[in-house]
Amino acid sequence: MSVRCIQDGLTGFVTLDNPPVNAIGREMRQGLLEAVAWAEGLNLDRVIVTGAGRAFAAGADAKEFDGPPLEPYLPDVLDAIERSFVPWIAAINGVALGGGAEIALACRMRIMGPGAQIGLPEVTLGVIPGAGGTQRAMRLCGLETALELIAFGKPMGAKAALAAGLVHAVEDDPVEAADMVNTEELLCVVPTWELPAPEMDVAAFSAVRENLAKRSPGQIAPHRAVEVMEAGLGLDFAEAMALERATFLDLKSGDQSRALRHMFFSERAAKAPADLPAAPQITQVAVVGGGTMGAGIAYACLSVGLSVVLLETDADGVARATENVERLIVAGLKRGRLDDSSAEVLRARLVITDDYGAASGSSLAIEAAFEAMEVKKEIFAKLDAALPADTILATNTSYLDIDEVAAGTKDPSRVLGLHFFAPAHIMRLLEIVQGAQTGDRALAMGFGLAKLLKKVPVLAGVCDGFIGNRIFSRYREEADFLLMDGAVPWEVDEVMEAFGYAMGPYEVGDLSGLDIGFANRRRQDATRDPKRRYVPIADRMVNEGRLGRKTSVGWYRYPGGGGKVVDPLIEDLIAEEAHFAGVTRAEIPDDVVRERLLLAMINEAANILGEGIAHSAADIDLVTVFGYGFPRWRGGLMHFADAWGVVEIVEKLRLLEAQDPVVWAVSPVLAECAAAGMALTDWRAKG
Secondary structure, eight states, X not given: OXXXXXXXXXXXXXXXXXXXXXXXXXXXXXXXXXXXXXXXXXXOSEEEEEXXXXXXXXXXXXXXXXXXXXXXXXXXXXXXXXXXXXXXXXXXXXXXXXXXXXXXXXXXXXXXXXXXXXXXXXXXXXXXOOSSHHHHHHHHHOHHHHHHHHHXXXXXXXXXXXXXXXXXXXXXXXXXXXXXXXXXXXXXXXXXXXXXXOOOOHHHHHHHHXXXXXXXXXOSHHHHHHHHHHHHTTXXXXXXXXXXXXXXXXXXXXXXXXXXXXXXXXXXXXXOOTTSOOOOOOSEEEEEOOSHHHHHHHHHHHHTTOEEEEEOSSHXXXXXXXXXXXXXXXXXXXTTSOOHHHHHHHHHTEEEESOGGGGTTOSEEEEOOOSOHHHHHHHHHHHHHHSOTTOEXXXXXXXXXXXXHHHTSSOGGGEXXXXXXXXXXXXXXXXXXXXXXXXXXXXXXXXXXXXXXXXXXXXXXXXXXXXXHHHHHHHHHHHHHHHHHTOOHHHHHHHHHHHTOSSOHHHHHHHHOHHHXXXXXXXXXXXXXXXXXXOOHHHHHHHTTOOBGGXXXXXXXXXXXXXXXEOTHHHHHHHHHHHHHTOOOOOOXXXXXXXXXXXXXXXXXXXXXXXXXXXXXXXXXXXXXXXXXXXXXXXXXXXXXXXXXXXHHXXXXXXXXXXXXXXXXXXXXXXXXXXXXOOGGGOOOOO
């Protein structure tokens, strides 16, 4: 049974028990409804409801997400709890999220453990609270706090919930504290549904809508939540509850909710393959290179309790690395993520040196040096000589051939790629790249590190750019084709920002530095297909010193190091290059810009899937969302392609292929899916 009821005198103890997080399914809803009748039949003084294990209840049962609602419905169950003559107390012992929070809000009283959290994160799944969360929260903690809690879906800790009025007390043992509540005091607590709705606050609604426009552009659910809360101010409780439920059910069947649920399940499934051995224990990590990326990796490892030996080439490198890591520690102090004591603990676990022998106790070494094969081979030779034979060696390369790196070591089975994304201590994606000879132990180490760092791990094969950068390179290539054919950078950026990206490709290029892409193109010169169209506009930018933000000028100008400003000189530069190439430029409509960029990425991603570089369409979705800013609410690149329709995509690609059969050759995977009426999500390699 997912609900256990025990009587002790005049107190009933109801335990939510559906491991691992007490998800609320049909059986639990039925059990709660029966518990109301049980308590009333015994004429109890009170019911104390809590969760088994570490959670109170973490929302709806995932198995029911895509099906029709099943009776008894949660709003009806909570209405029975709230209106029962036996008052219920929620003893919140762990996370109470979504429906779990709504159970607690329907109780007469709420007591939290000090480490517990309560929240209504439904908007992150493309819906709104559907069992009274919008109405009860604003009656308990006021309009402004409730709007923040619901529209942005961020949980509150115990202290914040107490200060907001969402709970009545914070106690080390919330069940014991609930048992000790004076009966008269309990009966004096007004049921939430009887509390008046807050007064209308035009400024609060205006502020939250303005904030949503910045933080959640393109997303429907947060705005619908705000609308329901605003309308609820002028309705009686039952009418407001009916509006909330109708809105929830409408959103639940929508494209955005399906996309966000897909991402939720894909993220949850991102873990080590079942046939891998247990991850070796990690206590110390060596990081080679103390630049921006290496310092970020080192800081991330320090933050989860690992010791780090940061290796540099000489005394100057050691000084730079020290400064880079310290800058991150200071930033953590300013943001309140560290206090002085924890900052000192991090510093104490860090050694920065040019002596590779100092890293001999490391179970894992991560190279994060300059993106050049000769540099990486030299570093791996040093690591191979200095570290024990069982130390796993990883490279953070973004593009280079891991098999070539591994070939220079005594044991290539201990070499893998760990491709972090900048800033490494913040970005959640980790591409784990498996070389031809990478062993299971090395892969297990990679997945073990991802789990420690709370990264989203995606297994990738070896090719130029792996999954993410290969797709991004094709995206940037097509953007440059659009420039040559008639677009300008700010038009391209605006189109992709309207689609849902935080930045378009040209602003991203300015942020990372145009010299990085330039160096990568020079590396590819020797192997580039001479029949493939090439646009030299970005090369000319670099040759003229326009490297992006670092030089205050790139595709945009950055006066005084501030925000971007459109640079008319770019239009002249593009026009000149088009003239040299014999291209007649013409205005390109926004929908064509968007379509060509998306088709280019989808076609490349399908090739990556077909070649086995990615193991599933869902893995590509994780990479594009967590590493490259594809809008999560569109479900990732491949989910979006399935929603668009594979048949239509192939038809459009065929038209482009007729114009340029080299660049636009249709992926065999897409052609196969279109012919079979199959979704990319369902495609699997034969054999």
